[in-house]
Amino acid sequence: MKMIMRWFPFGDDSVTLSQIRQTPGVSGVATCLPKVPVGEVWPLETLKALRDEIQEAGLEMEVIESVNIHEDIKKGLPTRDKYIEAYQKTLEHLRDVGVKCLCYNFMPVMDWARSDLSYVTEDGSSVMAYRHDEVLEMNPEKMAKAMEGKARGYSLPGWEPERLSAMAQDIEFYQSMTREKYWDNMKYFLDAVIPYAEKYDIKMAIHPDDPPWPLYGLPKVITNAENIRTFLSLNESPYNGLTLCTGSLGSDLSNDIPALMREFGGMKRIHFAHLRNVKHISEKDFDEAAHLSSCGDLDMYEIVNALYESGFEGYIRPDHGRMIWGEQARPGYGLYDRAIGANYLLGLWEAVEKSHKNKR
Ligand code: DNO
Ligand code: MN
Numbered sequence: 001m002k003m004i005m006r007w008f009p010f011g012d013d014s015v016t017l018s019q020i021r022q023t024p025g026v027s028g029v030a031t032c033l034p035k036v037p038v039g040e041v042w043p044l045e046t047l048k049a050l051r052d053e054i055q056e057a058g059l060e061m062e063v064i065e066s067v068n069i070h071e072d073i074k075k076g077l078p079t080r081d082k083y084i085e086a087y088q089k090t091l092e093h094l095r096d097v098g099v100k101c102l103c104y105n106f107m108p109v110m111d112w113a114r115s116d117l118s119y120v121t122e123d124g125s126s127v128m129a130y131r132h133d134e135v136l137e138m139n140p141e142k143m144a145k146a147m148e149g150k151a152r153g154y155s156l157p158g159w160e161p162e163r164l165s166a167m168a169q170d171i172e173f174y175q176s177m178t179r180e181k182y183w184d185n186m187k188y189f190l191d192a193v194i195p196y197a198e199k200y201d202i203k204m205a206i207h208p209d210d211p212p213w214p215l216y217g218l219p220k221v222i223t224n225a226e227n228i229r230t231f232l233s234l235n236e237s238p239y240n241g242l243t244l245c246t247g248s249l250g251s252d253l254s255n256d257i258p259a260l261m262r263e264f265g266g267m268k269r270i271h272f273a274h275l276r277n278v279k280h281i282s283e284k285d286f287d288e289a290a291h292l293s294s295c296g297d298l299d300m301y302e303i304v305n306a307l308y309e310s311g312f313e314g315y316i317r318p319d320h321g322r323m324i325w326g327e328q329a330r331p332g333y334g335l336y337d338r339a340i341g342a343n344y345l346l347g348l349w350e351a352v353e354k355s356h357k358n359k360r
Pocket of ligand 1: 065066105111274
């Protein structure tokens with residue numbers, strides 16, 4: 001197991017590599033090239049420069065989060081093949097710089113959704129929050145307005161103001177697509193890309209849909225055990241695996257996260273774990289919470305224990321943290337709460353590991 005933290009390059013992160021390096025037990029970062037337009041090949045020279053910068057700071061760049069998938073692939077348009085070819089080439093370049101694991105998602109139109117990026121909780125910390133009715137009411141145009149001023153210039157990924165009208169059209173396109181067709185498009189992508197992942201020894205790790213239920217009539221597929229089984233059977237290669245994000249899947253209270261860890265970890269299909277907690281206000285309303293079990297609805301001890309017992313050998317990162325101690329940072333990605341989270345998780349891992357060794 002390796003503990004890593006997400007980091008955004010090229011001056012786009014208030015957290016520095018040396019701060020991450022000084023966080024005990026953290027060996028590397030999950031990073032990306034945010035400026036490459038979706039569907040284009042990631043340039044090798046830029047990747048090399050990024051790897052060198054990270055390694056010079058004493059950290060590893062074994063995980064990329066994420067290489068986004070062009071909408072034409074998700075829509076199954078004839079133009080998808082050229083974007084798939086670009087994806088294959090990007091995988092080759094990632095191999096060239098030593099990447100071992102690639103986190104991505106197959107969510108239509110948008111990445112995760114929240115109604116508030118900095119909701120102030122009772123202790124004065126701020127968190128990302130989800131209120132289902134508010135999210136439903138937000139068409140992309142309204143959303144852009146709602147975010148103004150709340151997030152210090154950041155918007156939800158995929159909800160960039162210049163994309164909003166295209167988003168509205170895309171949403172319409174998907175509303176008439178069946179789930180079966182969506183699964184087919186996913187299989188087409190996997191069958192084309194997984195052989196390259198095998199060849200280059202890069203584990204593909206899909207991130208669940210967040211929230212794990214339908215929004216605006218969009219197909220949501222990576223949401224629960226049954227759907228994850230379907231996903232894994234689309235392509236049986238061990239390189240076709242998961243980023244098991246406890247906060248995303250845990251937003252649906254009917255998901256038993258330790259059971260998911262045991263089932264899919266036991267199959268050696270979990271390559272990356274995003275560990276975070278959520279606190280529900282009602283069935284579909286929740287706040288992101290500090291990592292501790294006592295701060296939310298998830299039993300983080302049971303989750304780490306299940307992951308350990310499955311023989312997990314992948315990467316773990318603390319997921320979104322709260323904004324605390326006056327920090328000003330990209331929502332979810334400040335230093336303090338994630339560093340505390342990482343060390344709490346490392347403490348759980350050590351306790352679980354030692355208790356198993358003592359039993360032997
Ligand atoms: C939020 C993050 C996601 C993730 C992408 C991967 O929870 O984990 O934004 O990076 O979905 O493609
Ligand atoms: Mn996540």
